[in-house]
Amino acid sequence: MDTAANYTIFLGRQRLLTAPLPDVLTYLKTKLERTHEPLLVFNDQTGRTVDFNLSGTLDEVLAREAPVSAKTGPGRPKLGVVSREVSLLPRHWDWLESHPNGASAALRRLIDEARKADPVAERRRMATLPTDRFLTVMGGDLPGAEEASRALYAGDGAAFRTLVQDWPEDVRLHALHLAAPAFEEHP
Numbered sequence: 001m002d003t004a005a006n007y008t009i010f011l012g013r014q015r016l017l018t019a020p021l022p023d024v025l026t027y028l029k030t031k032l033e034r035t036h037e038p039l040l041v042f043n044d045q046t047g048r049t050v051d052f053n054l055s056g057t058l059d060e061v062l063a064r065e066a067p068v069s070a071k072t073g074p075g076r077p078k079l080g081v082v083s084r085e086v087s088l089l090p091r092h093w094d095w096l097e098s099h100p101n102g103a104s105a106a107l108r109r110l111i112d113e114a115r116k117a118d119p120v121a122e123r124r125r126m127a128t129l130p131t132d133r134f135l136t137v138m139g140g141d142l143p144g145a146e147e148a149s150r151a152l153y154a155g156d157g158a159a160f161r162t163l164v165q166d167w168p169e170d171v172r173l174h175a176l177h178l179a180a181p182a183f184e185e186h187p
Contacts, residue, residue, distance in 0.1 A: 005045035008174060010138065011037050015170035018044065021066045029058045040137065044178060047130030049137060127181035128152055134178055138171045139164070148175075157183030 007024040009016040009032070017027050024041065032039060033054055041050050052065050086107070088096070096103035114122075132149055139145045144163040151159035160179060164172045 005043055007050070008042045008044055010040045010042070010170070010174075011035070013138065013168040013171050015174055018174075022062055025052060025054075025061055025065055026058060028052065029054050029061050042134060042137075043130075045130060047133030047178070123184065124155060124182045127179060131175060131178040131182060135175060139167060139175060142167050142171070152179055152182060155183060 005021070006018055007021055008018040009024060009027065011032075016032075017024060019027070028041070041052070042048070043050050052061070054061055056064075093103065096106045099106035099109075131152055135145060135149055135152070139148070142164075143166065148160055148163040151157075151163060157179075160183070161176065164175055167175070
């Protein structure tokens with residue numbers, strides 16, 4: 001898990017906390033462990049809901065769910081390198097392997113170059129999908145949800161703000177917070 005990302009806890013449609021992972025885990029363990037209310041935790045970087053194993057002591061939960069040191073395994077875990085499978089055609093593998101430092105280094109360079117080529121579009125893309133995921137879970141049944149999603153993908157901040165203005169306050173404010181980079185023109 002990415003300990004640098006913020007996480008947000010919702011109890012129903014009420015936002016309880018937005019904070020880094022260790023703070024969120026501490027809050028969940030000490031204040032909400034025994035609640036039976038509908039509780040959702042969102043990774044604000046991805047917009048996905050996450051579940052945590054809160055069994056054991058707070059120290060055990062933090063060690064398991066937000067480890068301080070990198071896990072060992074293939075790749076370079078201290079650098080945050082994660083091994084995953086990529087499926088390419090043979091000609092793509094040949095092209096990648098012909099570059100200095102191998103296929104992985106070539107892919108990393110290509111991705112970094114693409115991200116730097118249009119930083120405004122990259123920032124918008126990095127905000128749009130997580131916001132849409134959040135909207136689907138928390139606002140999918142609210143009036144104007146589908147139109148708000150369309151406005152989000154169209155980059156129409158004014159329409160988006162208008163469409164969510166009557167939503168429950170915490171849902172509206174968090175959606176606006178997540179969506180803000182999608183509507184910015186400059187860094």
